[in-house]
Amino acid sequence: MKRRDFLSKGSLGAIAAAAVVPLGMNAAPDHKEVKADDLGDRKKDNWTDLGTAKKRIPQRKITKNFDVCVIGGGAAGICAAVAAARNGAKVGFVQDRQVLGGNASSEIRVHLNGVNHLKDGLPERETGIIEELLLHNRFENPQESYPVFDHVMYDFVVREPNIDLMLGTQAVEAKMSGSKIKAARCWQGITETEIMIHAPIFIDCSGDGLLAATAGAEYRTGREASSEFGEKYAPKVADGWQMGASILMSSIDMGKPMPYTPPSYAIKYEAEKAHPKRYIKGFEEGIWWIEVGSEHDIIGEHEIIRHKLMGYLHGVWDYIKNSGKHPEATNFALDWVGTLAGRRESRRFIGDYILSETDMTQHKHFEDAIGFGGWSLDEHNPGGIENLSEPPSYFHEHFSEIYEVPFRSLYSKNISNLMFAGRNVSQTHIALSSSRIMATCALMGQAAGTAGAICAKKGVKPRDIYQKYIKDLQENLLRDDVFIPKRFANDSLDLAKKASVIFASSTLSGDAKFLTDGVSRDLKDEPHHWQSNGLNAELQLEWENPIEISKVEIKCDTNVKRNIMMRKDKRNDKIYTNTIPVEMMKSLALEARVNGSWMPLGTIDNNRTRLIKFNFNSVKTTAIRVKLKETYGAKNAKLFEIRCYA
Numbered sequence: 001m002k003r004r005d006f007l008s009k010g011s012l013g014a015i016a017a018a019a020v021v022p023l024g025m026n027a028a029p030d031h032k033e034v035k036a037d038d039l040g041d042r043k044k045d046n047w048t049d050l051g052t053a054k055k056r057i058p059q060r061k062i063t064k065n066f067d068v069c070v071i072g073g074g075a076a077g078i079c080a081a082v083a084a085a086r087n088g089a090k091v092g093f094v095q096d097r098q099v100l101g102g103n104a105s106s107e108i109r110v111h112l113n114g115v116n117h118l119k120d121g122l123p124e125r126e127t128g129i130i131e132e133l134l135l136h137n138r139f140e141n142p143q144e145s146y147p148v149f150d151h152v153m154y155d156f157v158v159r160e161p162n163i164d165l166m167l168g169t170q171a172v173e174a175k176m177s178g179s180k181i182k183a184a185r186c187w188q189g190i191t192e193t194e195i196m197i198h199a200p201i202f203i204d205c206s207g208d209g210l211l212a213a214t215a216g217a218e219y220r221t222g223r224e225a226s227s228e229f230g231e232k233y234a235p236k237v238a239d240g241w242q243m244g245a246s247i248l249m250s251s252i253d254m255g256k257p258m259p260y261t262p263p264s265y266a267i268k269y270e271a272e273k274a275h276p277k278r279y280i281k282g283f284e285e286g287i288w289w290i291e292v293g294s295e296h297d298i299i300g301e302h303e304i305i306r307h308k309l310m311g312y313l314h315g316v317w318d319y320i321k322n323s324g325k326h327p328e329a330t331n332f333a334l335d336w337v338g339t340l341a342g343r344r345e346s347r348r349f350i351g352d353y354i355l356s357e358t359d360m361t362q363h364k365h366f367e368d369a370i371g372f373g374g375w376s377l378d379e380h381n382p383g384g385i386e387n388l389s390e391p392p393s394y395f396h397e398h399f400s401e402i403y404e405v406p407f408r409s410l411y412s413k414n415i416s417n418l419m420f421a422g423r424n425v426s427q428t429h430i431a432l433s434s435s436r437i438m439a440t441c442a443l444m445g446q447a448a449g450t451a452g453a454i455c456a457k458k459g460v461k462p463r464d465i466y467q468k469y470i471k472d473l474q475e476n477l478l479r480d481d482v483f484i485p486k487r488f489a490n491d492s493l494d495l496a497k498k499a500s501v502i503f504a505s506s507t508l509s510g511d512a513k514f515l516t517d518g519v520s521r522d523l524k525d526e527p528h529h530w531q532s533n534g535l536n537a538e539l540q541l542e543w544e545n546p547i548e549i550s551k552v553e554i555k556c557d558t559n560v561k562r563n564i565m566m567r568k569d570k571r572n573d574k575i576y577t578n579t580i581p582v583e584m585m586k587s588l589a590l591e592a593r594v595n596g597s598w599m600p601l602g603t604i605d606n607n608r609t610r611l612i613k614f615n616f617n618s619v620k621t622t623a624i625r626v627k628l629k630e631t632y633g634a635k636n637a638k639l640f641e642i643r644c645y646a
Contacts, residue, residue, distance in 0.1 A: 203445075368406045593622055
């Protein structure tokens, strides 16, 4: 399909043409080129401050210094910033919108999907920071409001003392020193301020990757030829097509007939030409296939695409309301319509490894794996709604098990201190069709943020992490509750592994000894848990010789075979819940045996996370005892791991 065919739709061709024709096209320019360095220069301001009765010059240039700078506040960026901060780094966190969440925010309202289901119909849900965020939303936002979710994400970030969050701020230029980013030049429009951020490590999680692009990081757009990576679902000849952006809407039953008149910019929906898989159902939650792609510069064409999308959305709604084909919509009215398009694809930066379709479908094992994915190969058709005869997505292949994501796809091949996480990582177009899902991106973010903190601490570059410290990174991620396929935890500092015996007051399934086997979830038919037979229950670890401990960390059950993200339809069934997982521990206590007597070390009465941490003054002990009192509804306690540290 030719791009010119798309631009001829409606009046958009004229709009595109008008956009590039200056009004005084025959007049010689009478202005000088505006220098970029003038962005924050306000010397020409003619300001009288009546409060001081003096002339003043606004101060609109700021310099900040951090250990790690994270660009982009979607799921990947949130997890990168929080991971780096929790691992000791001072983090500058830059987000161009006034809300966090990216495509999951109230501005766009895409479900924060992950490995929602494999071929067996069950999820393999992500844990770590992204699960913690989704659980935080379950506690704070039971009404499942998207605007409230914005504030939940904001709270999740700003409560971290090591994060300096800058909203409404875009990183517009990388200042370079050779192949290294020296600083990120940022513009905060709402305060009219230029912010220069210096850091040894930069992580671009912005999706489009403007900072990385201005740094000179190698990237590509479009679809690879099938021969380049041996990809079954890639086209025979490479082309420039990128999956499109979408605008969503929601509607509400008003209990009475609701008329609808389309706006002037609506574009008629030609239903008779549409592929039968362009289903119109569940329109209360929006229609995801109202989408427009690009064969060339999807970023530069954004405003043309946005205008089209708004027109197509109203055209589809006009069809639903006024064609007579959907009488069930008689009482429905639009109650929210997006204006910010959610983009699926643009730049893909080149790392030391390019993740491909075959890596996923053949389940390649990577020694530097840092996370996983498993959403289907969900490649949307090139033209989106402008290619009506094709299905909106091809769903080439579903996975029977999760695939691995390598760390080498998360750092730049040619910019020494640059990492990325999210849809802009080093991968092919077909691989992106699966890995672009937000919870998968979040795992990349946690890995990049953790690696960034290690880089800052050790004074090394991301490539050094792969070459020298990959086991350190993996052990750190596993401790922080990221699941890495085929990678068992083996932390030499974990004293629980040195216990002479571990036993429980009762056992319904699994075995208490599994809690130190290095695997924090059950694998197919292979158990890695211990489950009590009723509550109250106790778990005890014994050491032959006294040890000094000050930390105990427990991973409890949250049922990773059931999705917990917020959905517009409030779905609650076998594979989705819209409540707090009943399996999660709510109340528990920890004791240590000191000089033959049990002494309390801590009590948690309203636990809100799968990873439960007890921190206390160091004690010398020969045994600890965990007293499991209450879950959020389940009859038994179920744990997957226990760790102890000095």
